[in-house]
Amino acid sequence: MSISLDKLKALRKQAGHTDAPAAAAPAVVGAPPVAKPIQPESEVMPVSPDTSGNSPASADSSASRLAGAGMPAPLLQQPRQSTREASVFGWVENIQHKPRRAPDGNALRRLLATRNRAIAPVPRTERGPLDRDLPGTEIAPGLHLIEAFLPQPIPAQPLSLAFSKRPDESVQPRDLLFFDTETTGLAGGTGTRAFMIGAADWQHDATHGEGLRVRQLLMATLGAERAMLETFAGWLAPTTVLSSYNGRCYDAPLLKTRYRLARRGDPLSALDHVDLLFPTRRRYRGTWENCRLATIERQLLRIQREDDLPGSEAPAAWLDYLRGGSARNLRRVGEHNHQDVVTLAQLFLRLVEAEAEELTATTAM
Template sequence: MSVNLEKLQRLRRQAGHSSSVSPSAPLAPAHDPLPALRRLLGIRERSHPAAPARARDRALPGEEIAPGLLQLEQILPFDGIWPHVDGAFARTGALPTQGMLFFDTETTGLSGGTGTRAFMVGASDFVPGGLRVRQLLITHLAAEPAMLRTFAGWLAEDTRLVSYNGRCYDAPLLATRYRLARQGTPLAGIEHLDLLFPTRRRYRGVWENCRLATIERRALGIVREDDLPGSEAPGAWLQYLRGGDAGLLRRVLQHNFQDVVTLAHLLLHLAQPASGGTDMQPPFARGTP
């Protein structure tokens, strides 16, 4: 212990000598003597364990039907399904509900073109017992061909596609992805009813716009809760691909789910006679993916 005291005294004398240096001399870099003193006295540094990293939420619903491809499916109770509906709103005759496939995509952008891809496809159709809702989600880029093949398997000879602006956007985009994947174009020749156009004919100038969210609220009485805007869907998917949390992507699934449920209700709504912009609201079935 006396040896350590002598060393401490020597350090103090050196510290006092350095303090007498002329003010005009350059100052030495600041130095903390405490670590050296602890080492001289044999005092060990107390280590503090690093805080554990927050576990990331990567959970997504659905069944993996191919590597990187998730499928979700459920049947919702749905009242008021008729074998045919009045097609006067679409300037056609009676429309059979059997074979109607309501569909919507979530994509990496709104500009279209070969650089834009669909990372999610949702569809609904009338089946015994209600409205069947199916969704496909790819969790890495290599799963896109499997998603396209699966969606093609949902199409039959009597399929009639029903969408909201899908004839101008969703269908051409999917056709491009099928060509790039060298799978042909299964959408070619399939009848396509785009509900955007009859909705505009009925409600343009009645309400502020004819966006689907506006029509839902005004005509169907549907108010979405905690809905993620479609413009944020690409960022949510890319965040997940880069290893981020899945919370926002689950909200994209919910947004897409509601879109294809709303399309079925909108069809029945438009098939009813107009009554001054306040048509009778059809029953609404709500569910979660």
């Protein structure tokens, strides 16, 4: 389509452009057409934000002049952050990035110095020596044995297992071994290990007479596990009857796994096991809010613990000691485990008595 020079000038004048007088170059036959120089966009769209110092009147006049050329007004009110340049590929945006401000290293160092002063540990000389003392006797590298003896009469007669739905069976009091473990978690599996094993049994001591003997094995290092398993296996006899609280589902399988991983024979599978959780649930379910051992000993046995460390905090106490922390909470774990096995012995006797009383009342009727 051809357009006359006069019509082109009229269109440019309508758009607000003025043509400077220039001599027309003679046309050369066969020569390629010469491209007309493209004006920068800064000349076509001389719009700048109000903050640049230009008066609003000049911006409005430019907007109205360009709006008359057919350009939308809203786009003309926005400040331009880039320019357009002509190339063989058409119009190309030339974005002008603002230079980034270099980080202030001195300010960062001052901030870190202030933070370090805020959380700086107290010097050892001001807070005293770190408490790393563990109770008991070290019987192997990293393995501690803690012993206690509680004088009390040993039941004279065999204890009936009728409360455990075994009415025709009974057990000798001295064959019972009440045990409980403290572990690194409740997930089970090969990643969980027992760092403490507590056991209690009725014995006759030459000095103290009859009573309940409490023995506990505590690992102070990871390498002491094999020695702990071997020592606990030495406490078991073919006539031993294990007794626990949910130990059939948790403690015993965990120890069996540790024996297998240590390439030791499993000494637990061949032994009888009386789990006190299930008969306790059958008899006292609905009586109290739950049948946890702490609830049973408080409500049924009237035992009130003081400064007791919850079992959920036992893993953290042991791991903190391994990392060089204080032994205070680890000693509290030992006290918690000690009370657990003592409570098992008392609960066993209480269940036997309750079953005998119920049987007597049924016979009298």
